[in-house]
Amino acid sequence: MASTGASGTTTVRYGTMKDNVLSLKVVLPNGELMTTARRARKTSAGYDLTRLIVGAEGTLGVITELTLKLHGIPEAMSAAVCRFPSVDEACRAAITAIQSGIPIARVELLDEMQVRVSNAYSKLNLPEQPMLFLEFHGSETGVAEQATRFGEIATEFGSGGFEWTRAPEDRTRLWQARHDMFWAITSYRAGAKVVVTDVCVPISRLAECVNAAKQEIERAGLIAPIVGHVGDGNFHASLMVMMDDLDEIARAKAFIERLAELAIALDGTCTGEHGIGEGKKHFLVPEFGEAAVGVMRTLKRSFDPDDIMNPGKVI
């Protein structure tokens, strides 16, 4: 199976993980077992219970089985890495490529700090500049053409060092570094706890939001590399926090708040992938308004009147 959004990677070609869930078996609060859909890829029968349960964070029922869409392993893949003078140019290059119809399979934005962290852990020698990691899927000629066309776009946006490859060992090394980012981050600052937060904004506002986040991080004296799923407008900031430093904890909390507020102000969401949990409950009303949150409350009560499913979370 080709990767989907499972690891949070942007997948213009395959959609988000949600889009790849066909049906669920769910234990309801009353103990009944519900199947949300059959195996058809499309249905207009009844209410979409699959999508209601996905992302409900266990507050409406317990998922015990999933049926997923599978994607064939592509005939060929190519990978590319390129550096940009700024986050803004990296985002604009990715947006231009997506809008021009290049079916990017994966695209990840790394800020300078994340490049430094990954260099240290994954033994890479990438220049400490904003970077895009990309992957293209298709036929042999298709992936070559997609990479070459992306290279032309990247050059327009000031990318100095566009390299692409079809060699499996090079692709593996690149994406291994991506998959190891969590470990790279957790081992970078000795003694620190990593607190990851995410937001998602319209892709036209992504550069603005990432730049504002970087300024806030610097202003607050925090260490927090950024990885962005450029195709979705979603990005993560990984705060490395010393848990014995109460002032740093306070600054980290304030940053998380400000970032969520900013994302909402940019017509985005306080979380693209991580969910609401307990920490972001107070953003639901600013993000959705009273009417929608009222409906969510009603939904929760009607599913789970005794509040036994993951109580205290989301709503």
Place this chain on the structure above:
Amino acid sequence: MASTGASGTTTVRYGTMKDNVLSLKVVLPNGELMTTARRARKTSAGYDLTRLIVGAEGTLGVITELTLKLHGIPEAMSAAVCRFPSVDEACRAAITAIQSGIPIARVELLDEMQVRVSNAYSKLNLPEQPMLFLEFHGSETGVAEQATRFGEIATEFGSGGFEWTRAPEDRTRLWQARHDMFWAITSYRAGAKVVVTDVCVPISRLAECVNAAKQEIERAGLIAPIVGHVGDGNFHASLMVMMDDLDEIARAKAFIERLAELAIALDGTCTGEHGIGEGKKHFLVPEFGEAAVGVMRTLKRSFDPDDIMNPGKVI
């Protein structure tokens, strides 16, 4: 904007229409105006109210505004048409192409009867055999390669006459015939009323389901061309019914029932696009089971306790 599933066309590349709805404004039964989401392409904040409302057929609220994802017009398009010895081979060719990763933008299956109907209305000279209409989107070389590779697959499955073209006038003629199918069907049998029904099954069962439908149509002495969205496993049968012939009406009704039962037996759904309305309400329990339908009833009651939103429909 490139076509999505709006007209019901299969879009492997762009997803179904539902996948392209980012957010909705909805008037709730209590008169409140709810916004279901912001403009971010991805969110994990709260319950997915957008997907709950899409497909609810107006029973939970009235949609007053939609925000949709747009797709760029591709640099190049190619179209292809090819005939097959049987529906089975046409389906298997389409499935093989999809599984091998060819990013088909549109693919439509026409049975012999639909070819005859479209020939008559759209002044085409297609042989009266099962046909696939296809469209590919991408770069100039990409669409050429996709069409050529599809042609190779089609030949493996016995297609005798694969033709593809990048000429806009040929593409327009082909897809104009597709868009005119409804008019072609309504004008084919003088005095008849057209009653269209649809089902959707796992694509691996599509040929089986279409063949069974064709046999039922013939056995019952009905006239009903079939158009299938092969990429989704979804197809439509357009029954041309003389409304003064009570026996024919009864046979048409019985066919619609049997087709829905068959689709459910094949792990599919009683409707892929048309919805439940009043006519298919009794299939919800066979399709979803009592637990899921119980949840749908609870949802309807919690949204609309006075049953003022499209009462009597869906649930």
